[in-house]
Amino acid sequence: MNNEFLDKFARNDVVIKTGNIVIDMKKDKLIIAGPCAIESYEQLLDTALFVKKSGANVLRGGAFKPRTYPESFQGLGDEGLKILKQVKQEVKIPVITEIMDVRDLEKIIEAADIIQIGSRNMQNFTLLKEVGNQEKPVLLKRGLSATIKEWIGAAEYIANEGNTKIIMCERGIRTFSDYTRNTLDLSAVPIIKKETGLPIVVDPSHSTGIRYLVKPMSLAAIASGADGLMIEVHPHPEEALSDGTQSLNFEEFSTLMESIQKI
Amino acid sequence: MNNEFLDKFARNDVVIKTGNIVIDMKKDKLIIAGPCAIESYEQLLDTALFVKKSGANVLRGGAFKPRTYPESFQGLGDEGLKILKQVKQEVKIPVITEIMDVRDLEKIIEAADIIQIGSRNMQNFTLLKEVGNQEKPVLLKRGLSATIKEWIGAAEYIANEGNTKIIMCERGIRTFSDYTRNTLDLSAVPIIKKETGLPIVVDPSHSTGIRYLVKPMSLAAIASGADGLMIEVHPHPEEALSDGTQSLNFEEFSTLMESIQKI
């Protein structure tokens, strides 16, 4: 790890601004919630209104979805981005969405307040350099089998281009363990904070893949020192076009937020 | 998994009794603390007095140590058990120690209030059956690469012989991740509770192998619903004959206990 970058990370404060909303990660927890994929205007609007009311401060919604097979639902694409912008304006909530293709950078910057780099692209160095060359904060998910050093190396690629507004996101690693979809490695929280000084949030939805584990893992994440959470919420998880088994419905999300506020 | 055993697990209450001390795991958190290996009477006595005062309710101390190489320190053996019994009587604290050999069962039962099955022996079915045939509570550590089902299968071997006073212990699993000694899988806490109803404690010392991670992982474990912790404490970690890098000194343990009581 390169000390020059570590110094930059440590000095930098990640602040998300949109309109007159300001989230300063040195003080505020980042609670990102919303559907895995944007499916319709109604779906996203309902979710945005509900999660904001319950205490989330960022809306997630995927327009471009990385899927294992080409025949799976790939997201609504440009139509999804349009919905995202519309809902953002109506609900007044900052939004995050994933970038998969460097050629989409312009339109993603225009739509999103935070740009997400997904696990599969953690070492897509081309993409890392491009998001490092613009000014929006970047949420960098840990690769499926990335070591801590490799993950920090990926953050260095972004910082190296000038953008140090980086939020790390632990989302589970791939292991032999087959009960959960991935193995949530919460030790990454104190490690990343010590090694880089960067803020780190935890995704209990993708890491476990199982609804009943989202709440206890969210509480554990906060207790371990996480700067926020990224949670899948869907009005009707059983009808979701992707990741339904791990999405919370509105009531479950509301209950979770109450529990978190108690800690 | 066998429903008959699951029913037994669920009905059973794990209670540790020694003299007039009673720990009922339906109500009380189990805070196990002490050195990895018993090194001397003074070392164990000092540690026992301190951890009890700080809030631990069980003393750990290994007499027989499973070590990767035959030339490593193997524990004090019978001499260690003698020290353990002496300290237990003087300090009035229940004790836990590991069994490695079925032929040691008699003397381990005589010395210990909880019998520990280590990770390497999680599928030593001979040993599981023997500890299932006696009445002392058994702490069953998860194997290095045991799936949830295999771990529960091991508990069934114990229960099958009649002893359902089983405490599960998550101690990290083996993965590619190389910053920590193992990867602590906290999702095991809610999973074991749901699938078996058995109490489960977490070992943040072995799972991480790094001192500064013990506190955040302890807090996370409690937040995830764990019924207790198992923590290595040594008067002088830098001089420990085994596992020094992950042992807390007295001051660190005391600070940790204060943090836990706040949750």
Place this chain on the structure above:
Amino acid sequence: MNNEFLDKFARNDVVIKTGNIVIDMKKDKLIIAGPCAIESYEQLLDTALFVKKSGANVLRGGAFKPRTYPESFQGLGDEGLKILKQVKQEVKIPVITEIMDVRDLEKIIEAADIIQIGSRNMQNFTLLKEVGNQEKPVLLKRGLSATIKEWIGAAEYIANEGNTKIIMCERGIRTFSDYTRNTLDLSAVPIIKKETGLPIVVDPSHSTGIRYLVKPMSLAAIASGADGLMIEVHPHPEEALSDGTQSLNFEEFSTLMESIQKI
């Protein structure tokens, strides 16, 4: 790793002798074949006659079986050992069987020409010491998630007691990969030979868990320098009481042996 043991390993020649049959592993490939579990006299006799005729020089057959759940078939036990001895005498073929309990050592020594330590017991140090204290050759399977160093450490426990007639057995390691039962790590073959000088055989049956992979992995093992193979063969794999999906039938084993002899 301890140089003293490595020197012992290197100087030692593993020779299996029974009656006037001699297998010298410095010259001869060890082809172990037979059922996972001994089910009946007829089953073992038929298999023994066939595998010997096809070119195997050791018969395998489990009397005590380590199984994940207590309700699974645990092997015929003492009755299995009796069948093993009978078939060995009639067919005139050396036999290997697994030991799980130190208290069974006497009778296993009496029945077997090679004593097998299974993966789950690779770090059952009590058992390792006991098989190190007798004179029969020991086949030491690699643990499910054992590193090369830990595996060699286990061999040192045996050698430390005086017995250096150790045969290492690579049988697949536990990884995220879910198509096969385990991941066969063939690099272990040249590594063990270089680091210890001990002979090493490969078990393509347990490592893959799938019948059609046994032949290509056997050929690959021999090409990588393995000193032998350990293959599950059953007269009627579809009726086997354990591990049927990975057992070869007689015809498949015969075809495999022909392919091996061509290399």
Place this chain on the structure above:
Amino acid sequence: MNNEFLDKFARNDVVIKTGNIVIDMKKDKLIIAGPCAIESYEQLLDTALFVKKSGANVLRGGAFKPRTYPESFQGLGDEGLKILKQVKQEVKIPVITEIMDVRDLEKIIEAADIIQIGSRNMQNFTLLKEVGNQEKPVLLKRGLSATIKEWIGAAEYIANEGNTKIIMCERGIRTFSDYTRNTLDLSAVPIIKKETGLPIVVDPSHSTGIRYLVKPMSLAAIASGADGLMIEVHPHPEEALSDGTQSLNFEEFSTLMESIQKI
């Protein structure tokens, strides 16, 4: 897995043509050799001449290198491509090089006879679609922790766009095992052939990361049915700018090729 694609894969014959050189993978083994990174004209020319003479039929050489940290040597870029084209013409040998950025596609197509998708980009779906939209054969390396199904899914993304000239490349997976750089999963060879009918080559250099393991793993790969090998060769491995510890020198490569021809 989608049967439509599997049918396409199975019907298709991967043929590499350059000038009047034709490699038909239904009949010919693909022996790819050369340096990890192109460092200079002399380095590549010397290597090309030697590996061709020794029996390789494709030259490898990276111009754009994916490296964990931004401060590591990133390849010569366009200058590297220029050297590659020059050496290709002089030595009359087909060449393979890696693509990392969709925007480089034109120039990679112009320079290379086979386009390589590296492990880190196995699920860069944008890139997969683009190489599926052109006609050069594609070598698709398995991701660091890709399951067999995910790897085939990636091949489907390419085939879905029309290009079924896909060569799969097993290059080791990420496991706990720490002696080697990765764990070579040779079972992937017969599995990929059965499940897709696509040709598959093995990279014994990256998978092991250790020079002395390249030869035994190459022999094992061929014995398991691999359609070829991809081997790092460098005139002076000890001076290589990347991956020196796993590169063969000329003499070692020559010896390896002789051994392979014997099988």
